[in-house]
Amino acid sequence: MVRRLEFKCKNAKIYFRILPLPKICWENVKVLDDKETIYVRYRQELEASINVERPSYWCFKTDGVFYNNTQSEIYDTVVPELLEHVIKGRHGIIFCFGQTGAGKSLTTIGIENSYEDRGIIPRLITNLFRLREEFKNKFKMCFKLSYIEATKTHIRDLLKPEETNYDIHSLKEVSSQCFTNEPEMLKAVYKAEGRKTLSKNTFYQSHTANSVMTITVISRHINDSSLVKTYSKIHVVDLAGADTVGNKPSMEKNATEIGTGNLAKSHLEQFLLVLIENIPEQIIVKQRLNILIHYLKDCLNSSSILRFIGHIRVDDENLLITLSMLRFGQIVRGLKPKKMKLNTCDDTETKIKYLEAELKEIKMQKDIDSMIHNEDLRNNISEDRMNQLRCLAEDYLQNRVDEIAVFTLADINTILQIFRTLFKQMESEKSIVQDSGPVKYETYSSRRSSSKSVISQKSSRKQSAKSRDSLRQSRQMKEKMSKSRSLTARSVSKGSNKSADHKAAEGVPVSRLDVLNNIKSKESLSKDKGVKRSKISRKPSGSRRKSSTSDSQHEKILEETMMLPETLPSPSDAWRNFIESDLYNYNELKEQMDEHECQIKRLNGRYIEEVKKLNTLREWLDLCRGKLCELKRQQELFGKIERDEQGDIIKTEQEIACDEMLSNGERQLVQQQETCLTIQTELQLYLQLYNDKRKKIDESFDAFCAEKYQTAVAMDNRSNESEIAVYTLNKGNDDERLLTQDSLVLVKDEKINDLHALNNEYEGLKLLASKQREQMLRQQCLNRKWVRSCRNETK
Numbered sequence: 103m104v105r106r107l108e109f110k111c112k113n114a115k116i117y118f119r120i121l122p123l124p125k126i127c128w129e130n131v132k133v134l135d136d137k138e139t140i141y142v143r144y145r146q147e148l149e150a151s152i153n154v155e156r157p158s159y160w161c162f163k164t165d166g167v168f169y170n171n172t173q174s175e176i177y178d179t180v181v182p183e184l185l186e187h188v189i190k191g192r193h194g195i196i197f198c199f200g201q202t203g204a205g206k207s208l209t210t211i212g213i214e215n216s217y218e219d220r221g222i223i224p225r226l227i228t229n230l231f232r233l234r235e236e237f238k239n240k241f242k243m244c245f246k247l248s249y250i251e252a253t254k255t256h257i258r259d260l261l262k263p264e265e266t267n268y269d270i271h272s273l274k275e276v277s278s279q280c281f282t283n284e285p286e287m288l289k290a291v292y293k294a295e296g297r298k299t300l301s302k303n304t305f306y307q308s309h310t311a312n313s314v315m316t317i318t319v320i321s322r323h324i325n326d327s328s329l330v331k332t333y334s335k336i337h338v339v340d341l342a343g344a345d346t347v348g349n350k351p352s353m354e355k356n357a358t359e360i361g362t363g364n365l366a367k368s369h370l371e372q373f374l375l376v377l378i379e380n381i382p383e384q385i386i387v388k389q390r391l392n393i394l395i396h397y398l399k400d401c402l403n404s405s406s407i408l409r410f411i412g413h414i415r416v417d418d419e420n421l422l423i424t425l426s427m428l429r430f431g432q433i434v435r436g437l438k439p440k441k442m443k444l445n446t447c448d449d450t451e452t453k454i455k456y457l458e459a460e461l462k463e464i465k466m467q468k469d470i471d472s473m474i475h476n477e478d479l480r481n482n483i484s485e486d487r488m489n490q491l492r493c494l495a496e497d498y499l500q501n502r503v504d505e506i507a508v509f510t511l512a513d514i515n516t517i518l519q520i521f522r523t524l525f526k527q528m529e530s531e532k533s534i535v536q537d538s539g540p541v542k543y544e545t546y547s548s549r550r551s552s553s554k555s556v557i558s559q560k561s562s563r564k565q566s567a568k569s570r571d572s573l574r575q576s577r578q579m580k581e582k583m584s585k586s587r588s589l590t591a592r593s594v595s596k597g598s599n600k601s602a603d604h605k606a607a608e609g610v611p612v613s614r615l616d617v618l619n620n621i622k623s624k625e626s627l628s629k630d631k632g633v634k635r636s637k638i639s640r641k642p643s644g645s646r647r648k649s650s651t652s653d654s655q656h657e658k659i660l661e662e663t664m665m666l667p668e669t670l671p672s673p674s675d676a677w678r679n680f681i682e683s684d685l686y687n688y689n690e691l692k693e694q695m696d697e698h699e700c701q702i703k704r705l706n707g708r709y710i711e712e713v714k715k716l717n718t719l720r721e722w723l724d725l726c727r728g729k730l731c732e733l734k735r736q737q738e739l740f741g742k743i744e745r746d747e748q749g750d751i752i753k754t755e756q757e758i759a760c761d762e763m764l765s766n767g768e769r770q771l772v773q774q775q776e777t778c779l780t781i782q783t784e785l786q787l788y789l790q791l792y793n794d795k796r797k798k799i800d801e802s803f804d805a806f807c808a809e810k811y812q813t814a815v816a817m818d819n820r821s822n823e824s825e826i827a828v829y830t831l832n833k834g835n836d837d838e839r840l841l842t843q844d845s846l847v848l849v850k851d852e853k854i855n856d857l858h859a860l861n862n863e864y865e866g867l868k869l870l871a872s873k874q875r876e877q878m879l880r881q882q883c884l885n886r887k888w889v890r891s892c893r894n895e896t897k
């Protein structure tokens with residue numbers, strides 16, 4: 103024993119808690135002031151009842167003796183140091199052992215007592231979650247809880263509400279629940295505590311089995327690149343109370359209950375002894391012998407941090423069992439510490455995540471590197487992205503978007519490549535236009551249809567205003583250069599007409615003829631100089647006739663360009679020119695239209711009058727009918743009805759007069775209805791005529807614009823000279839409805855007002871639409887002009 107006491111134990115520590123009792127025999131048990139050494143009198147001397155001069159004592163060295171210490175003091179002495187090791191990855195066990203009713207449950211859980219007197223387990227949970235919060239920037243921690251009760255042969259899972267028992271072979275099935283917050287874990291612990299088996303006869307809650315609360319701490323250093331997670335377990339064991347059968351404190355417990363406690367203590371004692379002797383085979387045997395030791399086998403070894411708290415009663419009656427507990431403590435102190443061994447394992451899940459993140463970063467870095475080194479990444483661009491960029495480029499050129507969003511150098515390269523392709527396409531078309539020869543004029547309608555297709559075909563070649571400006575600048579530069587080179591050529595194209603380029607350069611409006619002359623002069627210039635273009639070769643006239651499809655297309659493009667108006671006239675100017683020209687008999691049509699309008703106005707006035715008359719007539723007839731009914735009712739009431747021989751009612755003179763009046767009135771009503779219908783039909787006819795004339799004028803105007811300006815001009819106010827036109831037109835529709843319904847519904851003034859309001863709204867919308875159309879046409883015109891100027895430029 104002396105040899106063992108000399109040994110300085112680090113991993114295992116032993117503490118004793120003395121139960122405060124009214125009769126403590128301090129003569130036989132002494133605690134030194136260092137609160138570490140306990141002396142217990144030789145029992146033989148006591149039993150022998152002999153007076154000895156110098157009494158003999160057993161000396162027991164401990165790591166701390168608690169007497170009248172608070173729960174908090176005990177916790178602070180025992181647990182924090184252990185917890186430090188546990189967090190680092192070592193297993194730890196706190197054993198509470200001792201005599202029955204000596205305070206083991208108070209030390210471990212303290213559930214029966216006040217909050218201040220809560221035991222190690224609740225304090226430990228609070229401490230763990232506090233540590234997790236404190237080191238959240240350094241460690242990622244997760245806690246798992248298991249709570250079991252161990253009898254001699256079985257382990258019961260206390261976390262499960264129903265009784266679930268496991269034998270020595272199925273201990274791995276014991277549940278382990280993960281908790282992310284303190285209250286939840288405490289709740290689970292207290293619930294488990296409530297499920298423990300209690301002795302039936304004791305006045306306090308005496309436990310008959312051993313219980314183990316286990317918290318597995320899994321932690322990983324956040325900045326640790328090795329991605330190794332440490333896991334460690336901390337067990338708090340409340341051993342069943344040991345005692346001598348028949349001893350006073352254990353009187354309320356039966357022999358089996360006491361036996362469980364004694365067996366656990368003696369197995370543990372034996373196990374510690376073989377652990378000290380370090381005989382592996384024996385260790386395994388002892389582990390198999392007791393289910394509790396088997397359950398703790400991963401942790402119950404010399405490399406773990408072991409804390410034993412023995413609970414003793416130091417009164418005369420319990421001296422023997424106290425001595426037994428103290429001897430157990432000495433065995434514990436005999437444990438040789440082994441080299442610290444951290445429980446670590448690879449955190450596969452995090453490792454995968456980490457590697458994925460790293461891979462992503464490397465990829466990104468690679469992209470940046472290749473961008474910096476100006477590498478062509480087009481190969482890395484997906485088909486979808488290519489298409490998207492193509493659409494973007496086209497949208498940009500068509501002024502549909504103001505800018506193109508690019509993310510990488512590859513995007514920029516691709517966009518440039520698209521521009522280059524489009525430019526080349528345009529160049530080749532230009533050369534075709536140059537080769538396409540004399541211009542043929544087509545009818546306006548065919549030109550319009552062809553222009554639509556041309557526009558759609560070449561939509562990708564239209565550019566935004568910005569790009570046009572820059573192009574114009576470069577064009578002017580080119581023109582200046584070409585001007586100096588082609589002096590001779592320009593002298594050929596004499597007369598008052600300057601070249602189109604020259605005019606354009608001077609800001610003078612360029613006519614179609616100018617453009618044509620320009621093309622011709624350039625052609626002759628190239629002929630004169632004998633310059634042969636490598637790509638733009640003129641085809642012989644015969645062959646051109648054969649390749650009709652492509653040629654006609656090119657001619658159309660040329661005509662499109664040639665026939666474009668230089669400036670789009672304002673609608674009012676166009677209208678004025680149309681009226682003045684009288685090419686389409688506008689004045690005659692207008693005269694007729696005015697005549698119809700006069701008729702419509704006249705008929706409309708008459709119609710309203712006649713309808714009013716009709717109304718008055720109806721009202722009068724209703725009055726007559728009412729009067730007649732009243733007369734009849736009075737006669738019936740006063741029994742004045744006279745009947746002839748056949749039994750028919752004889753009418754009074756008044757009645758006969760009334761009847762006549764009624765039949766006259768009804769005849770008049772029919773005539774009046776006839777009149778109204780006739781006027782309506784006439785009105786309808788004139789409205790139809792009026793509309794026809796109006797339509798004809800509109801068509802004539804369109805034809806005039808097509809011929810004169812080669813484009814449509816939006817002019818919806820052209821017929822606004824006659825306000826009634828709009829009114830009567832719509833009113834006409836309303837009348838039409840009246841006629842088809844074949845009923846004489848009155849056209850009331852309010853309705854006319856409603857119609858006016860609707861008309862106004864309709865006109866407003868029409869005006870808006872026409873403005874938009876005009877704007878669109880202008881834009882189209884500008885685009886065409888741009889195409890033409892580009893073509894000119896290439897010459």
Ligand SMILES: Nc1ncnc2c1ncn2[C@@H]1O[C@H](COP(=O)(O)OP(=O)(O)OP(=O)(O)O)[C@@H](O)[C@H]1O
Binds near residue numbers: 120205207
């Ligand atoms: N140090 C103490 N101070 C005051 N009362 C105590 C102390 N220790 C224990 N007690 C009281 O003694 C009674 C028994 O305590 P406890 O249940 O903790 O003993 P135990 O060792 O767990 O008993 P058992 O082995 O039968 O389960 C309880 O009522 C408890 O409050």
